[in-house]
Amino acid sequence: MGKPTGFLEYKRETSKAEAPLERIRHFHEFHMPLSTEKQRRQGARCMACGVPFCQSGMMIGGMASGCPLHNLVPETNDLVYLGNWKQAYRRLASTHCFPEFTSRVCPALCEAACTCGLDGEPVSTKENERAIIEMAFEKGWVEAKPPGVRTGKKVAVVGSGPAGLAAAMQLNRRGHLVTVYERNDRPGGLLRYGIPNMKLEKSVIDRRIKLMEQEGVKFVLNANVGAEISAGELLKDFDRVILACGASKPREIQVPGREAKGIYFAVDFLSAVTKALLASNFENPPFELAKGKNVVVIGGGDTGNDCVGTVLRLGAESVVQLEMMPKPPVSRTEDNPWPEWPKVLKTDYGQEEAAAVFGKDPRVYQTTVQEFIMGKEGQVVQVRTVKLRPEKDKETGKTRMAAVPDSEEVIPADLVLIAAGFLGTEPYVAEAFGTELDMRTNIRTDAEKYETSVPRVFAAGDARRGQSLVVWAIREGREAARAVDESLMGYTNLM
Known part of the structure; x- marks a missing residue:
């Protein structure tokens, strides 16, 4: 442990994101990495715990706690602090095939289980990981390694x-x-x-x-x-x-009017956007898919958030994101202690961008679709929603979300994206x-x-x-x- 007092001396700092109203003008990554020196300070914040839950990858309370790959988190964090980037890359590569992917898209199970997060802010392990792998590519340490001998299998x-x-x-x-x-x-x-x-x-x-x-x-x-x-x-x-x-295999929404035009599964929509961008080398975004449209996204997870961010870049007139479950608490509750995965409110990039554009979070909680309403040409024009509330099933004793009587609302919808899971x-x-x-x-x-x-x-x-x-x-x-x-x-x- 190179800096025993690092977590006391340095505050958590992460890469700066481009302002929401600026980044929605393009489809490229929008985080600006920390300087090498600042990243080293973040490595110094690691406490090198005797029991590093960050790398445990075990199931607690039905949820994963710590990195499923068992990355050598305290070692790599310490090597970042010491400035030994090449050795940090070797440690990381010993357990991980693609740090360049997870350091961009992983929700950071390691950080959720970080001991520093028990009474403060966790170590920025995810960004340390990204700094390591990008340094490795830049320096040429990530090389093709064809096997010396083939098995013939x-x-x-x-x-x-x-x-x-x-x-x-x-x-x-x-x-x-x-x-x-x-x-x-x-x-x-x-x-x-x-x-x-x-x-x-x-x-x-x-x-x-x-x-x-x-x-x-x-x-x-x-x-x-x-x-x-x-x-x-x-x-x-x-x-x-x-x-x-x-x-x-996407989860379907079986309600009247499902056959209306303008209703797509989220992954199909996201795929179409990416294919169009790649085909034109990002010069011709497919604005026709969402420009000027009222968009309803069904589903509150990562894919739903990605849909929100995507349609904003394509010029959507409005965005509403429907979530069946209640709004999560801002901080951990007593029945969700560390080092369990924190079941708390998270506002991702798409929701931040929607709030910047429209002045409010696009998410509407405890709400689901009751009907898709079609226009004369078979195109979806509105969505009828209904409020939900948790109720305990008398036979099974399990809690389920049940419709609230007389809570129907109608909202405009020219494009509906189903992001209800698989x-x-x-x-x-x-x-x-x-x-x-x-x-x-x-x-x-x-x-x-x-x-x-x-x-x-x-x-x-x-x-x-x-x-x-x-x-x-x-x-x-x-x-x-x-x-x-x-x-x-x-x-x-x-x-």
Whole structure:
């Protein structure tokens, strides 16, 4: 511990964000990193706890506490303080495949479990991580590492999201021949088309893909396994197959008027925007999708927030974000103690921007859709909403959100984006391979194992565990790679 009094001497400081009214004029990342010296001070704030919950990644109260990848957080923070950036990168890379992704989009489970946060502000570990990996790229420390010896074993990875990429990287470095199949026109999966560019620049993904290709990973694009490419073909040509195709089956809103035009699933909308931006090299944003429209976003999570930020950049006339659940408290309640994940109110970039544009937070709590109202040409023109309140079910004893009588309202809506989550993996891939599904329609494997009910076929990421965080997908990919490697070689030395 290089600075025992660092957490007393220095206040938490994070990168400065461009002002909301300025950043909504573009689709690029908008945080300005701290100087190297200021970042070192943030590393000095780490207390090097005897029990570092920040790196535990364990489940407490049904929620993850600390980093699921078990990053060596106190070590890397201390190395940042000492200015030993190269060693900090080596420590980080020993447990983490893609720090450049999580340091941009992760909700920072490590910080939520930081001991400094028990009675003050947590260490800015997420930004320290970003500083480390960007310094490493800048200095040329992140290099292609093709394996010196090939095993001759071949592995197919279906899906190039964070789980698929992590599994591919690990197995390739072990010496296996890895081919990644992606049904879209560019690799990245959720990272590419599910996360807007202002949160994760697509050049960051391209930078990593290029390195993986130099290491020997092969990417096959526009390849829809289970539809255009048969499962039998992969099982014939490869020794093992990993299904890392995500949980991309969106949750539907079944109310009258759902067939109206102008209602889209959030990920479809976000994908369309990103594809248009990439196709025009960001010169021609697809303003026609939202300009001058009254937008209603259904869902209060990260994807809903991304929709808010995106439509603002496309010139929306108004934005309302509907959230079924009650508004969270501003600070922890007694039944949500540290180091549990804090169930508190969080205002993300999209909501900040909407407040700057319209003068108020776009979120409306304890509200859901009762009906979509169509105009003469079948286009959605209004949304009828109803207020909700928590009620205890007399039979089950469980609390559910029930409609409040006579609380209906009608709000204008020219564009509706459904960001209500996902129900599991799309069934055609599982059906093609004959793998079993669990109760939540995810690909079933035994607990803590990654092989499916079909020999030689493994599953990882959201396809196996359901909708989750990028950091969990990376952990799943790494652990699936270990399981595949052990099944091929009889042992594994993958971390």
